[in-house]
Amino acid sequence: MVNGPRFSSRAESLEFQSHGWSIIGMTARGVAFGLVGWFLIQSAVRFDPAKAKSLDAALRTVVSQPFGQVMLGAIAAGLAAFGCFSLIEARYAKT
Numbered sequence: 001m002v003n004g005p006r007f008s009s010r011a012e013s014l015e016f017q018s019h020g021w022s023i024i025g026m027t028a029r030g031v032a033f034g035l036v037g038w039f040l041i042q043s044a045v046r047f048d049p050a051k052a053k054s055l056d057a058a059l060r061t062v063v064s065q066p067f068g069q070v071m072l073g074a075i076a077a078g079l080a081a082f083g084c085f086s087l088i089e090a091r092y093a094k095t
Helices: 010-045 055-063 068-092
Strands: none
Touching: 010 055, 010 068, 055 068
């Protein structure tokens, strides 16, 4: 259980704990898909469809940059956090 606010159930406690996972995960997800969007915008502005990249190609571009492995690791950790949040949310969702 979380020290701090009192919760009436374990589900409410886990929901409170998962909030941090959701922020980290959604941010990483936004960065990953933002990269794809950036390359799509670049290809549209330059009238060069070959410049459009998939998620895989966008992440390969990130890893080739200085500190790219660190950035890719941060994105991967964030996406893992999003996965954890999604599992908690699916388990304790109120239907």
